[in-house]
Amino acid sequence: MKAMVYRGPYKIRVEEKDIPRIEHPNDAIIRVTKAAICGSDLHLYHGLMPDTRVGMTFGHEFIGVVHEVGPSVENLAVGDRVMVPFNIYCGSCYFCARGLYSNCHNVNPNATAVGGIYGYSHTCGGYDGGQAEYVRVPFADVGPSVIPDWLDDEDALLMTDALATGYFGAQLGDIRHGDTVVVLGAGPVGLYAAKSAWLMGAGRVIVIDHLEYRLAKAREFAHAETIDFAEHDDIVVTMKRTTDNLGADVVIDAVGAEADGNFTQHLTGAKLKLQGGSPIALNWAIDGVRKGGTVSVMGAYGPIFSAVKFGDAMNKGLTLRMNQCPVKRQWPRLLEHIRNGYLKPSDIVTHRLPLEAIGEGYHMFSAKLDGCIKTIITMDAA
Amino acid sequence: MNENTSTSTTELDRPYVADKPAVRETDDELRARIPGWGADLDPADRPAVPRERYAPEVTGAHWEFPDRQPEPYPRERSIEHGMLTPVFGTVAPLHGVSGAIRRYAYRYSEGRAAHWLLLIAGDRVDSFGAHVKSLATLHPDNPVTETGVLSEVRRHGWSSRVRSRRVDRSHTWIDPILVAGPWVATGVVAVMLARKAVALARR
Numbered sequence: 063m064k065a066m067v068y069r070g071p072y073k074i075r076v077e078e079k080d081i082p083r084i085e086h087p088n089d090a091i092i093r094v095t096k097a098a099i100c101g102s103d104l105h106l107y108h109g110l111m112p113d114t115r116v117g118m119t120f121g122h123e124f125i126g127v128v129h130e131v132g133p134s135v136e137n138l139a140v141g142d143r144v145m146v147p148f149n150i151y152c153g154s155c156y157f158c159a160r161g162l163y164s165n166c167h168n169v170n171p172n173a174t175a176v177g178g179i180y181g182y183s184h185t186c187g188g189y190d191g192g193q194a195e196y197v198r199v200p201f202a203d204v205g206p207s208v209i210p211d212w213l214d215d216e217d218a219l220l221m222t223d224a225l226a227t228g229y230f231g232a233q234l235g236d237i238r239h240g241d242t243v244v245v246l247g248a249g250p251v252g253l254y255a256a257k258s259a260w261l262m263g264a265g266r267v268i269v270i271d272h273l274e275y276r277l278a279k280a281r282e283f284a285h286a287e288t289i290d291f292a293e294h295d296d297i298v299v300t301m302k303r304t305t306d307n308l309g310a311d312v313v314i315d316a317v318g319a320e321a322d323g324n325f326t327q328h329l330t331g332a333k334l335k336l337q338g339g340s341p342i343a344l345n346w347a348i349d350g351v352r353k354g355g356t357v358s359v360m361g362a363y364g365p366i367f368s369a370v371k372f373g374d375a376m377n378k379g380l381t382l383r384m385n386q387c388p389v390k391r392q393w394p395r396l397l398e399h400i401r402n403g404y405l406k407p408s409d410i411v412t413h414r415l416p417l418e419a420i421g422e423g424y425h426m427f428s429a430k431l432d433g434c435i436k437t438i439i440t441m442d443a444a
Numbered sequence: 445m446n447e448n449t450s451t452s453t454t455e456l457d458r459p460y461v462a463d464k465p466a467v468r469e470t471d472d473e474l475r476a477r478i479p480g481w482g483a484d485l486d487p488a489d490r491p492a493v494p495r496e497r498y499a500p501e502v503t504g505a506h507w508e509f510p511d512r513q514p515e516p517y518p519r520e521r522s523i524e525h526g527m528l529t530p531v532f533g534t535v536a537p538l539h540g541v542s543g544a545i546r547r548y549a550y551r552y553s554e555g556r557a558a559h560w561l562l563l564i565a566g567d568r569v570d571s572f573g574a575h576v577k578s579l580a581t582l583h584p585d586n587p588v589t590e591t592g593v594l595s596e597v598r599r600h601g602w603s604s605r606v607r608s609r610r611v612d613r614s615h616t617w618i619d620p621i622l623v624a625g626p627w628v629a630t631g632v633v634a635v636m637l638a639r640k641a642v643a644l645a646r647r
């Protein structure tokens with residue numbers, strides 16, 4: 063089969079690989095029909111995630127058709143059209159039993175601080191991902207769901223991570239009726255978080271980024287006010303001024319480890335890897351939120367230390383909430399919202415490429431060229 | 445009395461008095477403007493609430509503890525784990541020098557910087573070794589077609605940047621150095637060594 067393969071920082075290529083085998087009785091092998099490139103993949107692509115090995119196939123957003131099932135699989139059959147949450151999880155450990163699907167203890171021998179994620183380095187379990195023609199899906203009775211007939215492929219694909227994560231990010235903000243919500247980052251996660259904030263009754267939603275084309279999407283898709291931080295000397299002051307000097311009730315970090323806006327932080331965090339990522343947006347969130355407010359962190363950071371302004375968070379009495387999204391827990395409600403027409407996930411898709419062009423897809427998304435917001439890799443078109 | 449004390453109409457007084465900022469749009473206006481506004485208004489009725497909802501029966505798992513996947517080779521693991529997890533990924537097993545570095549890294553807990561820094565060192569050794577090895581194969585790594593850099597032309601690299609104030613322009617120049625730098629440096633050193641060798645041989 064053809065698969066995207068990591069060769070080293072900034073280098074990927076498409077290679078011929080063996081079709082994965084059933085390695086556990088509850089495994090399934092899925093023939094991938096569509097996959098996407100996530101902002102998280104960029105952290106791997108840039109060599110930011112420890113124990114990312116040459117030969118690994120990335121991709122934790124994918125849908126497909128069941129190709130083979132292990133002997134203990136009960137809930138899926140060959141031929142089913144399925145969507146697969148980006149989390150690999152057992153469904154039966156201490157954490158899974160309590161809904162913390164992204165924190166499963168039975169799937170990742172390499173680390174206890176994170177669960178299992180498809181194609182996301184050995185630090186997340188050492189599994190190949192779905193930017194390939196076939197992928198091994200462990201715990202087939204737990205993670206995947208059959209895609210409802212009425213749901214189209216691209217919307218289903220976006221449910222496997224970006225949409226669920228944005229929605230989850232808004233929930234962790236604990237938004238109350240009339241709250242002012244600031245979302246840092248107008249990527250897929252930020253756009254969905256902004257849109258979701260309204261569902262939870264926000265009174266104002268403000269999206270901050272430095273890419274004008276993405277801010278335009280935030281105004282149109284997420285009905286948000288926008289601020290281009292490149293136009294402001296000191297964005298924290300701007301955040302205060304636009305919120306009656308109070309600060310926002312809730313700030314959502316949808317940026318993560320490769321945040322821009324401060325050269326030293328970006329250089330040490332994202333380029334030289336001296337920190338577990340550059341916490342620029344996180345620090346803006348901490349300083350821009352009101353006292354007693356909530357910061358919800360969806361942006362991903364590496365496992366080593368980062369220069370976070372913890373003293374301000376403490377003195378301001380903030381609530382900090384964060385996690386990898388437990389995707390499947392969000393699905394029933396998200397399906398309702400899509401069905402009711404409240405959410406149309408595929409509205410943010412900007413590019414559709416065949417697997418052969420995935421190198422171009424990574425570079426374009428990483429360098430934010432050509433108005434790129436979300437790129438979908440279409441296997442059957444290859 | 446000093447007239448300057450009555451400043452209650454300026455926006456600056458907001459957090460200094462008890463009132464919340466006035467709402468800008470009423471619920472009805474918001475509902476009319478934004479499809480689905482307030483559909484999840486009740487905080488108790490959101491999928492992520494309550495935080496740790498004990499519900500093992502909803503996950504689809506039909507085992508108390510999963511079957512164990514066979515361990516085809518000694519699988520490295522975090523020393524914070526009490527045992528090897530029943531299921532794990534089997535791509536790219538440890539090998540060679542990078543494998544030795546990584547295996548060593550797993551002696552330290554995730555709480556130690558040494559663990560992560562050694563893993564990153566192992567990553568760099570792994571990719572460097574893979575590039576060098578690939579030169580001796582029919583499919584050598586190609587820095588032009590495999591970095592996606594060609595999309596700079598096809599995807600408007602120039603106009604995506606110049607017509608914008610985007611702040612990442614301040615460090616765009618670093619990426620080519622990060623990617624090509626080690627190769628250029630290795631090449632320069634190799635040429636220098638070769639020259640020295642030739643000079644020594646001639647003497």
Ligand SMILES: NC(=O)c1ccc[n+]([C@@H]2O[C@H](COP(=O)([O-])OP(=O)(O)OC[C@H]3O[C@@H](n4cnc5c(N)ncnc54)[C@H](O)[C@@H]3O)[C@@H](O)[C@H]2O)c1
Pocket residue numbers: 100101102103104105223224227246247248249250251252270271272273276291316317318319320321322323342343359360361362363385386387435
């Ligand atoms: N928690 C989870 O489960 C989960 C899931 C998916 C993605 N993520 C993480 O969410 C983050 C966003 O993902 P994405 O797919 O939207 O990525 P993306 O790269 O498309 O979006 C990031 C955006 O942040 C902007 N940005 C950079 N610096 C900024 C700053 N200082 N302030 C405001 N905006 C800034 C960028 O211009 C970009 O538009 C990533 O870190 C990703 O790893 C987390």
Ligand SMILES: [Zn+2]
Pocket residue numbers: 100101102103122148223224
């Ligand atoms: Zn992701």
Ligand SMILES: [Zn+2]
Pocket residue numbers: 151152153154155156157158159165166167168
């Ligand atoms: Zn589990």
